[in-house]
Amino acid sequence: MAWQISSIVFTRLALLLLLFSGCSSRQTDNESTQSNRSGETIKIVLDSADDDRLIAFYFGSYLNPDEKLSDLVEFKNGSWWMLGPTKSSGDAHLAALYAAAGCDAELDWDELETQVIASYYQVRQAPVHVDELASKIGDWKSEDWFSHELNGQMTTFKRRLSIRKEALFAAIDKMDALSSDVVYAVGTAIVGEHLENDVVVETTAMIKRSDNYWDYFAYGPDGQLTGKVKKEPEDLTVPTKCVGCHFGDRLFEPERSFPSESRPGPNGKRSLYVADNFKNPTISKTISEHAKRSDHVLGLYATLFLSDLNARVRKNTATTRELEIAEKLGISRISN
Numbered sequence: 193m194a195w196q197i198s199s200i201v202f203t204r205l206a207l208l209l210l211l212f213s214g215c216s217s218r219q220t221d222n223e224s225t226q227s228n229r230s231g232e233t234i235k236i237v238l239d240s241a242d243d244d245r246l247i248a249f250y251f252g253s254y255l256n257p258d259e260k261l262s263d264l265v266e267f268k269n270g271s272w273w274m275l276g277p278t279k280s281s282g283d284a285h286l287a288a289l290y291a292a293a294g295c296d297a298e299l300d301w302d303e304l305e306t307q308v309i310a311s312y313y314q315v316r317q318a319p320v321h322v323d324e325l326a327s328k329i330g331d332w333k334s335e336d337w338f339s340h341e342l343n344g345q346m347t348t349f350k351r352r353l354s355i356r357k358e359a360l361f362a363a364i365d366k367m368d369a370l371s372s373d374v375v376y377a378v379g380t381a382i383v384g385e386h387l388e389n390d391v392v393v394e395t396t397a398m399i400k401r402s403d404n405y406w407d408y409f410a411y412g413p414d415g416q417l418t419g420k421v422k423k424e425p426e427d428l429t430v431p432t433k434c435v436g437c438h439f440g441d442r443l444f445e446p447e448r449s450f451p452s453e454s455r456p457g458p459n460g461k462r463s464l465y466v467a468d469n470f471k472n473p474t475i476s477k478t479i480s481e482h483a484k485r486s487d488h489v490l491g492l493y494a495t496l497f498l499s500d501l502n503a504r505v506r507k508n509t510a511t512t513r514e515l516e517i518a519e520k521l522g523i524s525r526i527s528n
């Protein structure tokens with residue numbers, strides 16, 4: 193009996209010791225990397241060629257506009273580190289992210305992904321319904337918005353893309369030449385509605401954040417915020433799968449071939465359904481908007497607007513403000 197009890201006590205003690213030594217080694221390991229802050233640092237190991245951008249986007253998601261990324265992570269000795277709890281990381285979601293690293297004090301991709309998916313919508317204060325989204329960014333079905341439809345590669349549904357005309361105009365206004373980057377102002381929203389027999393079955397939105405990344409949101413057939421967008425063979429998880437394409441350099445149809453028609457894909461036709469005045473090969477090629485994706489935006493908004501402007505300049509229907517832009521970008525001199 194006495195032997196049994198002491199064996200149980202011994203096993204518990206051994207377990208405790210094991211746990212304790214596992215986590216206490218974290219302190220020693222980190223002494224050399226300790227910064228001059230109060231908390232310990234943990235190493236971020238994503239093993240991706242795009243570490244810098246992914247870390248800026250994911251960790252930046254946890255910050256308020258007045259906080260700096262450097263309050264949260266730092267690049268030192270060839271690696272990225274998450275700084276220990278400081279005043280900026282007192283938030284429960286950040287504490288959970290920090291704790292997710294576990295005893296090895298290394299935050300790997302699986303640990304980061306789990307935390308991001310669980311907390312992204314809360315930390316970004318995503319509107320919980322499309323109606324709330326519309327009251328935040330404006331009604332994208334109104335005349336103030338520029339919309340076009342397409343069948344592309346993000347989804348098998350037909351898609352209607354909408355951007356506020358003023359937001360598009362402001363980005364174009366900042367271009368010095370047709371080959372300049374197309375960069376949108378903070379707060380710009382772009383909406384992609386998925387249509388089945390003209391009924392909206394899903395809505396996706398990107399809203400430009402103050403750190404110049406975009407937030408990614410998705411809504412289901414009932415208009416409620418959802419963490420997944422339909423896709424075969426696997427649904428797209430927000431935001432991790434979204435940035436997979438939006439940060440990458442893979443070219444998609446029909447944007448890649450536009451204004452030429454692209455070949456059909458496994459799910460049928462891939463096409464941008466716009467009138468001929470929106471198709472100008474020289475303008476499309478010079479802007480090279482999809483390939484360049486200067487702002488993580490994959491659609492052809494500036495290309496379409498400027499091609500149409502070119503047609504309107506020739507028809508004398510452009511406004512004075514538009515004529516100034518056409519002149520600056522050399523649009524007026526481009527024939528069809």
Ligand code: HEC
Pocket residue numbers: 342343344345346347351353382383384396397398408409410420421428429430431433434435436437438444447488489490491492
């Ligand atoms: C398979 C690659 C791919 C993935 C994954 C992807 N997108 Fe896209 N996305 C595109 C392409 C291509 C476009 C432009 C054409 C289109 O809309 O089909 C686009 C356009 C958009 C737009 C309009 C703004 C723009 O860039 O032109 C929004 C909003 C958007 N995507 C949201 C999302 C969200 C939210 C997710 C994650 C659920 C996501 N995307 C995942 C490829 C992708």
